[in-house]
Amino acid sequence: MTKTSSDLLKKTLLTNASVSILGGLICLLANGALTDLMGLGSTLYLYICGAGLILFGLDVGYTALRAIENTLYIKFIITADILWVAASIALLSLAPHWFSIEGAVIIEAVAFMVAIFAVLEVVGFRKMTHASFQAA
Numbered sequence: 001m002t003k004t005s006s007d008l009l010k011k012t013l014l015t016n017a018s019v020s021i022l023g024g025l026i027c028l029l030a031n032g033a034l035t036d037l038m039g040l041g042s043t044l045y046l047y048i049c050g051a052g053l054i055l056f057g058l059d060v061g062y063t064a065l066r067a068i069e070n071t072l073y074i075k076f077i078i079t080a081d082i083l084w085v086a087a088s089i090a091l092l093s094l095a096p097h098w099f100s101i102e103g104a105v106i107i108e109a110v111a112f113m114v115a116i117f118a119v120l121e122v123v124g125f126r127k128m129t130h131a132s133f134q135a136a
Contacts, residue, residue, distance in 0.1 A: 006068050009124025013064035013077065016117045017057045023110070024053030038107075039100030056080065074125050081118035085111045 027034065027050025035043045063073040088111035092104055099107065 006124070006128045009074070009121060009128050010064050010068055012117060012120040012124055013060050013068075013074075016077070016081070016121070017061035017064060019113070019117075020053045020057030020060060022057075024050040024055075024057060026050070027053065037100065038103030040098070040103065068128075071125075071129065074121070078118055078121045078125065081114050081121065085115045085118065088114075 027046040031043045031046050031050070035046055038046075040046065059073075060077055063070065063077060067073050088107050092099070092107055096104060
């Protein structure tokens with residue numbers, strides 16, 4: 001594998017990690033205001049989401065910095081991103097009444113951003129694995 005073959009993947013993973021940790025901190029630190037803005041009935045949802053995002057972000061960051069060649073980790077992250085997008089679509093389709101308009105827009109915007117991460121991760125992963133296969 002060459003350095004350039006994993007550059008896109010590494011940069012995407014580091015961006016994903018940073019955004020996930022930042023989003024998790026926002027969920028934890030601005031919990032009350034964000035709960036009200038999104039129209040949620042309980043702060044518990046965003047506390048759980050925030051803690052999960054921080055843990056996910058730390059895992060993604062570790063993978064980008066220390067385990068970029070571990071294809072199982074990369075596949076896990078891509079799968080998690082795809083599941084986030086699918087869950088967001090399902091949530092807004094099946095229970096739109098749980099959220100305010102602003103909450104729905106936030107969920108849609110985050111899902112769109114995560115979908116972009118997933119696409120870039122797949123492209124980067126394919127470049128990396130193709131380069132590894134070519135080098136062998």
